[in-house]
Amino acid sequence: MATGRTHRPATRSRGIPEATVARLPLYLRALTALSERSVPTVSSEELAAAAGVNSAKLRKDFSYLGSYGTRGVGYDVEYLVYQISRELGLTQDWPIVMVGIGNLGAALANYGGFASRGFRVAALIDADPAMVGKPVAGMPVQHIDDLEKIIDENGVSIGVIATPAGAAQQVCDRLVTAGVTSILNFAPTVLSVPDGVDVRKVDLSIELQILAFHEQRKAGEEAGAAEAVVPPVVRGATAPAEGRKGPDGDMPAVMPA
Amino acid sequence: MATGRTHRPATRSRGIPEATVARLPLYLRALTALSERSVPTVSSEELAAAAGVNSAKLRKDFSYLGSYGTRGVGYDVEYLVYQISRELGLTQDWPIVMVGIGNLGAALANYGGFASRGFRVAALIDADPAMVGKPVAGMPVQHIDDLEKIIDENGVSIGVIATPAGAAQQVCDRLVTAGVTSILNFAPTVLSVPDGVDVRKVDLSIELQILAFHEQRKAGEEAGAAEAVVPPVVRGATAPAEGRKGPDGDMPAVMPA
DNA sequence: ATGTCTTTGTGAACGCGTGCACAAAGATGG
DNA sequence: CCATCTTTGTGCACGCGTTCACAAAGACAT
Numbered sequence: 001m002a003t004g005r006t007h008r009p010a011t012r013s014r015g016i017p018e019a020t021v022a023r024l025p026l027y028l029r030a031l032t033a034l035s036e037r038s039v040p041t042v043s044s045e046e047l048a049a050a051a052g053v054n055s056a057k058l059r060k061d062f063s064y065l066g067s068y069g070t071r072g073v074g075y076d077v078e079y080l081v082y083q084i085s086r087e088l089g090l091t092q093d094w095p096i097v098m099v100g101i102g103n104l105g106a107a108l109a110n111y112g113g114f115a116s117r118g119f120r121v122a123a124l125i126d127a128d129p130a131m132v133g134k135p136v137a138g139m140p141v142q143h144i145d146d147l148e149k150i151i152d153e154n155g156v157s158i159g160v161i162a163t164p165a166g167a168a169q170q171v172c173d174r175l176v177t178a179g180v181t182s183i184l185n186f187a188p189t190v191l192s193v194p195d196g197v198d199v200r201k202v203d204l205s206i207e208l209q210i211l212a213f214h215e216q217r218k219a220g221e222e223a224g225a226a227e228a229v230v231p232p233v234v235r236g237a238t239a240p241a242e243g244r245k246g247p248d249g250d251m252p253a254v255m256p257a
Numbered sequence: 258m259a260t261g262r263t264h265r266p267a268t269r270s271r272g273i274p275e276a277t278v279a280r281l282p283l284y285l286r287a288l289t290a291l292s293e294r295s296v297p298t299v300s301s302e303e304l305a306a307a308a309g310v311n312s313a314k315l316r317k318d319f320s321y322l323g324s325y326g327t328r329g330v331g332y333d334v335e336y337l338v339y340q341i342s343r344e345l346g347l348t349q350d351w352p353i354v355m356v357g358i359g360n361l362g363a364a365l366a367n368y369g370g371f372a373s374r375g376f377r378v379a380a381l382i383d384a385d386p387a388m389v390g391k392p393v394a395g396m397p398v399q400h401i402d403d404l405e406k407i408i409d410e411n412g413v414s415i416g417v418i419a420t421p422a423g424a425a426q427q428v429c430d431r432l433v434t435a436g437v438t439s440i441l442n443f444a445p446t447v448l449s450v451p452d453g454v455d456v457r458k459v460d461l462s463i464e465l466q467i468l469a470f471h472e473q474r475k476a477g478e479e480a481g482a483a484e485a486v487v488p489p490v491v492r493g494a495t496a497p498a499e500g501r502k503g504p505d506g507d508m509p510a511v512m513p514a
Numbered sequence: 515a516t517g518t519c520t521t522t523g524t525g526a527a528c529g530c531g532t533g534c535a536c537a538a539a540g541a542t543g544g
Numbered sequence: 545c546c547a548t549c550t551t552t553g554t555g556c557a558c559g560c561g562t563t564c565a566c567a568a569a570g571a572c573a574t
Contacts, residue, residue, distance in 0.1 A: 017530075017531070018530090019530080019531060019532090020531095021467055021470050022463075022467055024466070024470070025460075025462070025463040025466040025467065026447070026463065028466075029445065030447075043550090043551065043552090044551075044552070044553095045551085050447070051447060052447035052449070054532075054533065056532080056533055056534070056535090056554095057531085057532065057533075059551090059552065059553060059554085060531095060532085060533090060553080060554075062552090062553090063552090063553055063554070067552090067553075069551085069552060069553085070539085070540070070541085070551085070552080071538075071539045071540045071541080071550075071551050071552045071553080072539075072540045072541045072542085072549075072550045072551050072552080073540080073541070073550080073551070073552090074550095074551070074552085075552090087470070088466050088467075088469055088470045088473075089469040089470055089472060089473030089474075090466065090469060092473075094465075094469055094472065096465070103363070103364040103367045103368065104364045104365075104368060106360070106364070107360040107361045107363070107364035107365075108361075108364075108461065110360045111360065111361060111461065113445065113461050113462040114461075114462065114465065117462065117466070118466070118469060119462075119465055119469075157472055157476075158465070158468055158469070158472060181472065181475060182468040182469075182471060182472045183468075184461075184464050184465060184468060188286065188370065190283070190287075190307070190308060190309035192309070196475070198468060198471045198472070200464050200467065200468060202459055202461070202464060203282075204365065204368065204370050204371070204441075204459070205282070205370040205371065205374065205376075206279075206282040206283065207441050207457050207459060208351075208353070208371065208376055208415070208441060209281070209282040209285075209345050209347065209374070209375075210278060210279055210282065210345075210457065211415055211439040211440075211441060211455060211457060212345055212346040212347060212351055212375060212376075212415070212439075213278050213281070213344070213345045213346055214439060214455045215346060215351070215414055215415060215438065215439045215455075216345075216346030216349075217346075218438060218453070219414075274560070274561070275560090275561095276560080276561060276562090277561090300520090300521065300522090301521075301522070301523095302521085311562075311563070313562080313563055313564070313565090314561090314562065314563075316521090316522065316523060316524085317523080317524075317561090317562085317563090319522090319523085320522090320523055320524070324522090324523075326521085326522060326523080327521085327522080327569085327570065327571085328520075328521050328522045328523080328568075328569045328570045328571080329519075329520045329521050329522080329569075329570045329571045329572085330520080330521070330522090330570075330571070331520095331521070331522085332522090
């Protein structure tokens with residue numbers, strides 16, 4: 001998962017577990033594909049396979065929504081698409097603003113993924129005067145000075161931050177003050193927000209680092225606990241006594257830079 | 258979190274819980290910032306605040322790595338940076354390939370986030386002949402026909418997929434066959450891979466849908482279980498019998514489009 | 515040395531999420 | 545109408561992750 005939650009910790013939202021909510025979009029995508037192929041019904045087994053999850057988990061997830069589905073038959077595809085869409089709030093459309101139209105922001109704006117289902121880009125916003133007015137994804141970039149007005153006039157409650165890390169918290173504060181209560185953050189920073197505001201983050205480098213960890217582990221166990229791979233730079237400071245009890249071997253007491 | 262894991266389920270990797278691994282990059286980032294400000298030591302309380310987590314959790318996370326830290330004082334910033342880097346495998350550098358240099362792929366390639374810490378973009382690859390040879394992020398795009406050769410010659414074990422959904426599984430298969438064992442997937446599809454291959458996914462629209470869910474819930478509870486907010490389209494279809502027991506109200510039986 | 519004060523490291527309890535396994539429900543055929 | 549077969553919905557148990565709360569460890573002053 002390339003995402004991290006920053007949320008009020010234990011709030012089981014109206015009986016639907018957070019883990020289930022996170023999977024609903026997955027089911028919805030699989031169901032939409034089936035719907036386009038005019039498949040009328042689908043079993044939990046088939047749908048689970050398409051969504052890449054366990055069928056028992058899928059059935060339990062659906063049980064939180066209600067008792068849709070017919071024993072001996074399966075689930076009605078169209079009906080389920082609607083139920084999940086409604087549960088996720090996709091039957092209304094959500095105007096969003098995107099702040100920070102650099103490389104990433106522009107790419108996101110051009111990405112069709114939003115508009116398709118329930119989301120509408122109300123405005124693209126940047127702080128650079130040179131960007132203002134330039135069309136991106138068929139829409140002129142607006143200046144951040146107008147942020148509050150734009151949010152207010154369009155009734156925006158969801159904001160996407162794609163600014164550099166340094167500007168993110170400041171932008172976040174302005175969004176929240178202007179009334180935004182959900183934020184998707186692409187900047188590599190921890191945002192702090194008041195209670196009642198949801199933040200989800202997408203962090204490329206974190207994802208890669210997690211992969212690197214597993215990659216290293218795979219390489220390591222295949223080669224036994226091989227020789228010392230990296231003691232390049234020497235550490236001048238006080239040797240950290242002897243008390244270290246790191247799990248693997250013992251620490252090299254050095255920093256590679 | 259804008260990420261979802263697709264992983265062998267219960268493999269506690271060498272004693273370090275998966276949840277902890279996912280937080281290490283966060284700690285590392287906070288520590289690096291402290292290091293740049295030449296802060297020598299930091300307490301679990303301070304660091305936890307900077308990383309946006311609970312201090313007890315942070316201490317427990319670090320306890321899996323070993324007993325770094327001095328009671329009454331805190332943690333040595335430089336030392337901890339090194340230990341975490343080593344644990345994550347960032348003391349070596351990882352060549353990666355990125356497949357699919359469209360809007361998103363190009364933006365990712367330009368994003369400095371990789372190179373900075375342990376990752377090196379070995380090649381940008383696309384299937385479109387018109388793209389081949391064009392420089393993106395100071396590097397010529399190569400054709401996908403050379404995928405296997407590139408992976409082999411550079412010893413690549415991590416791949417990033419930024420292709421359209423339709424091409425993703427196919428690209429994934431080729432990557433895996435060529436020897437890649439970790440994949441970061443930006444395409445909105447579920448990838449299936451053999452055991453031993455790690456996949457992490459970053460999915461924009463899923464993140465937005467999760468936000469929409471919470472947004473809807475907030476709006477709903479603030480207005481009591483108010484009047485029907487959105488019955489714009491009329492549903493003509495067959496009322497689905499009576500047996501439905503959805504939690505809220507009762508089902509509308511149809512899809513708004 | 516001894517005492518005080520700070521902060522770590524962790525035992526223990528709790529809650530959430532997952533998966534098994536099965537009873538109940540309904541379809542289908544005779 | 546009954547038997548059989550399929551598939552849902554869920555009770556239950558288990559394991560992971562989080563959090564509390566505190567003892568132990570060390571720094572620091574006297």
